[in-house]
Amino acid sequence: MEAIAFVLLIAVIVFVSQSLRIVPQQNAWVVERLGKYHATLTPGLNLLVPFIDRLAYKHSLKEIPLDVPSQVCITRDNTQLTVDGVLYFQVTDPMRASYGSSNYVAAITQLAQTTLRSVIGKMELDKTFEEREAINSAVVSALDEAALNWGVKVLRYEIKDLTPPAEILRAMQQQITAEREKRGLIAASEGRKQEQINIATGERESFIARSEGEKQAEINKAQGEAAAIAAVAEASAEAIRKIAAAIREPGGEQAVQLKVAERAVEAYAQLARTNNTMIVPGNMSEVAGLIGTAMGLLKQGPATAPPPAAPR
Incomplete structure (x- = not known):
């Protein structure tokens, strides 16, 4: 009897262990019953039927970063460009993620690479450095549409590096150097031009100020001389009036x-x-x-x- 009781206890323990499942937060587990999809377990305590139900897939619902391997793309002007990036996605439908694709991670990676080659091929080399946001948006749009059948939501794609060949890098560096030298020469010439304008303006204003000063000095001198002549004339007239009065x-x-x-x-x-x-006067009289x-x-x-x- 004791052996039977012990066997039953072991059976109960196994039954309970097979029946109870605790799903962690931000996870989803797919359950199959007799080889067919049955349910998706949510976080918390869940019950299964032992030997009939089984956990087929476990998915994390967190945002997952996926490193897309670097690849060589050909631009519109036939220039090779090595591009690599990182993709961020999230599982939104655990059932589709389990049965929509045998390996949705590999599918997303391959689709991201082919889409990136297509987008880069429509642009010239210079535009690829300027239009990173447009490239990222185009890749996300194409991936998001295709990934719906895989139960995956593509959130964003970021280009980590764009590396042209060494010859192109040297040519770009020479172009940048020439452009900076050109800007320096233009700035220097503009500075000299402004300097000449400032000198001419200063000389003109100085000449105007001197002429205005000389004009005012002449006016003041003339006014002073006129006032002096008027004062002398007034004094002479007053003296003559006094002499005439004395004579009378x-x-x-x-x-x-x-x-x-x-x-x-x-x-x-x-x-x-x-x-x-x-000296003797002619008329002595x-x-x-x-x-x-x-x-x-x-x-x-x-x-x-x-x-x-x-x-x-």
Whole structure:
């Protein structure tokens, strides 16, 4: 009896172990019953019928990176280009992933390579370096359409490296060097041009400033001279007015005659002192008359002089 009980216990343990399955998170297990698809187990505890159900496939539902081997592609301008990339996909339908393809990973890899060759063949070499995003999008679109039957969703494709032949690399380097030298020469010429423009502009502005300064100086000088002439004329006019007013006073005319006579006598005396030759006037009567007039004015000056004005 004990042996039978032990056998039954072993049978129960085996039965339970075969019946219970714990599926991890982000995983899906495909169950076949008698060789035919039966169900897809979700994460958690699941029950199976021992000896009838079996786990046929196990799939991870996480995003999977797939390294696509490098390959040589021919561009539109017949240039060889070595391209390699990485593909990201995810299993969305475990049943199709199990039965849609014998090896969906190999199928995706081969399709990615053939699609990439087709896309690169439609482009020239220079465009392949500029249109990486377009190449990635074209590969993803083609793979995603074909991978639906395999229960796989292609998320994105990224080109890791584009390597042209060594001869093309040298030619591209020479082209880049020539382009940079060209840009340097253009920049230098533009700098010299701008320098000449700045110098000419500075000289023009300096000349305009100097001419404006000289113009203003001439204006100021002319205004100053005009003001001086006006001041002198005003002073002369004021002096003449005062002399005329003095002449109209009593005794003013005699004072003028006396002053004129004195100046005449001084002038003749000065000529006699400064020259070795004696200068004698042609009409001596005029000199005698001036002297006589002056002497007469001096003699009668006190008698005829007007009395001083009374203080006001």
